Amino acid sequence: MPKLTKSVVDKSPTRESQYTIWCSELKGFGAFIMPSGTRTYFVDYRNANNVRRRMKLGRHGAVTAEQARTLAIQALAEVAKGNDPLENRNSARKSIAVKELCELYIKELEQGRILGKGGRPKKTSTKSTDLGRINRHIIPLIGKMLVTRLTKADVTTMMKDIMAGKTRQSEKTGKLRGRSIVRGGHGVANRTVGLLGGILSYARDELGIIEINPAHGVRKPKDSVRTRRLNEDEYRALGRILENAALDDRYTRTTELIRMLALTGCRRSEVIEIRWSEIDSAGSAFRLDDTKEGQSVRPIGLPVLEYFDERRSDGAEDISPYAFPGRNDDKAFGSFPRHWEKIFKGTELEDVTAHVLRHSFASMANDLGFTEITIAALLGHASGSITSRYVHTLDSALIMAADTVSGYIQALIEGAELSFTHYALDRSSRKAALARFLAPRPDSAPTVAPNEERLAA
Template identity: 80%
Template sequence: MPKLTKIIVDKAEPRDRQYTVWCSDLKGFGVFVLPTGTRTYFVDYRNANNVRRRMKLGRYGTITAEQARTLAIQALAEVTKGNDPLEARNSVRKAISVKELCELYIAELEAGRILGKGGRPKKASTKITDLGRINRHIIPLLGRKRATHVTKADVTAMMKDIMAGKTRTNEKTKKLRGKSIVRGGLGAASRTVGLLGGIFSYARDELGIIEINPAHGVRKPKDAVRKRRLNEEEYRTLGRILAKAAEDERYARTVDIIRLLAMSGCRRGEIIEVRKAEIDTIESAFRFEDTKEGQSVRPMGLPIAEYFDERDMDGDSPYVFPGERNPDGPFGSFPRHWEKIFAETELADLTAHVLRHSFASIANDLGFTEITIAALLGHASGSITSRYVHTLDAALVMAADTVSGYIQALLDGAVLSHSHYALDRGSRKAALARFLSPQPDSAHPPEAVERLAA
């Protein structure tokens, strides 16, 4: 047993089962290593009743080996006085309120130690959303209760209060002309219960102050399914609205962004905050560094590739759409412009998500499969789709060209007809013959092409 140092802990490789590395220099001090690679410092001792106790001191990476050693020495010193340091710590923790628990969770969140999708630290945008739900819903409704006294019934009551709009508020923020509008509702209630479950999991797994998570098993309301999509006439209406808005030079950039959203199916933030380095018109791809799904490679339809080819990308800003007052940041006037463009129009209820949903619906109308549509949208929840979107093949780019081109034509006022790919042999042979038809300078005679098609 060597003296427990950073070098020793670094070398402790994970195995199939949890194991312990003890310190030769300080009896009872050690680190256990989980199969996941997580390493946690602890100290073992026997209390005045000769009961063996194990007190966690902190995770490797959160505290250093020397800091853990100091905590272990302090704990063992308390034992020699007849005290039980673990019991004392638990007594303090068990007395904390939900508000105090949330504050501990927020500190971990800000330090990047709360993990989200794929085991990655939660994104900045997710942190902001979590903080809003904690401060606007959880603390006002449950903050005064002891964390150990919260029951499943308490969580259910909180959820129903949020659904009923009890925490509804509308107040100014520190931003210029900024507002914080909290409406509550089904979606907010369901997602807040999910977040509270994560906070109580932290209280159980990291702090050890509860044994059962009171948010688990709470029946959450189904979020309202957003079925709104644009039909073809509405796309033409959208095109007319945008053409009129573009006559005002102030809205030209916003109009471009809206058209790109419609033709790409991207999320609003992905286009507004797209960086020049993420645009690859040679391979016809968006190469997003950081999205809701992490890194994402997405096919770019030909109308979008041509737009970026024609756009001046030589400015100093890293963003395709830089801020008007701060070119080092992304364009910030989009929400205000959107509101003015669509106010008192036939599409006053339009949202960026509706454009994304409509893109997927058009792709479905044109006969593309769910897995292709998922790849076009950047969904990476399934293993097949995850593999599919790392590199782009010609079929996926063709799909993006088809959907983007179709929507572009609708925005420009065209009346189109579409059909699914014909699966009868005659139609397929005809399509293949057209694909293989020689160019004027081709060395292949027409007879060879006919044989290939046959």
């Protein structure tokens, strides 16, 4: 082999099994290539007892070939003095506390080397949540404990303390009128134990500090199942609340956002942060670049499509890259949580959240007879969703499903009394069907299915 350089390591192909490449100029210095493509530098030596040792020096990319070479030379110099650098490193690592381990993990997290769903680096929002759980729950409760002495009982005690609200607090943030409210409870405890398990897996697999992860096998509290959904009367109430709120110019944009959440089933951040470039009018879809599931395509119904078409015709796309810009046009709308609270406070829907609207959309789709896999596609779930990858066009059945659900919900918000029905697929029929849905009618008048005349013809 030639001298071990960045170019040599980069060009080394992956194989079905791990293999090693060696440096021709520095004996004992090498790198192993994993089937996954991970490349890690190491130094190989024999200690004073003639025991062969292999010490990792760092992943290719995290350290350069020259940095790894320097570390290898330093390690071999220690060996020449009769020392065992790997043993010394392990001894030092075994004395670190959970807080120090968390700091190492956070450094890896910020550099994008901690992977989340689908093998992708964790999203900014996920990293922020992880940092909050580390700094507000894990470190205050077990930060001083040595990692090597941490037991399953310690993890269980931490979990119960979080459940009991021992780490609950409310503190001011640097933002104007900002406040961070830290709550305990079963859900927070469950997720914090899961995060601690990931941190301890990093300590085991990457640092070699422990051999067994004490967070594995801990009996975590079951998350409360969120079953809250809007019924038809509550959708009508939602319409009245939004109509009243829109009379105040300050809340006009927020009411439009809430309506889009109700008609799409999207997550709050997906609608607030959507860009015009992600709204495919011709394909009747949102083509989201970055969601919880990665890239995602969502079929959207005609009420949603025509709302954005109208906004485009008014020149909104020329003002900001965001469909819902904030005070600064180059940023997304930022007052949503505060506005939401004021709009719903004191109403019959005060307990409703953005997630309730998402759950209600799915429940309505189920009421209308759509299958689980169709509903998963409408919501952008990775499992069972045919839109989990960045496809070019959508099946017309999915667009019909989006029309049906969003049209039905739109009609309820407008105060209509309806019965379950289905929609045609072509755009003119879709318009006619929705026009029939949204046409004003006396409360006592019977509802006619939008496609009844078409089927009769």
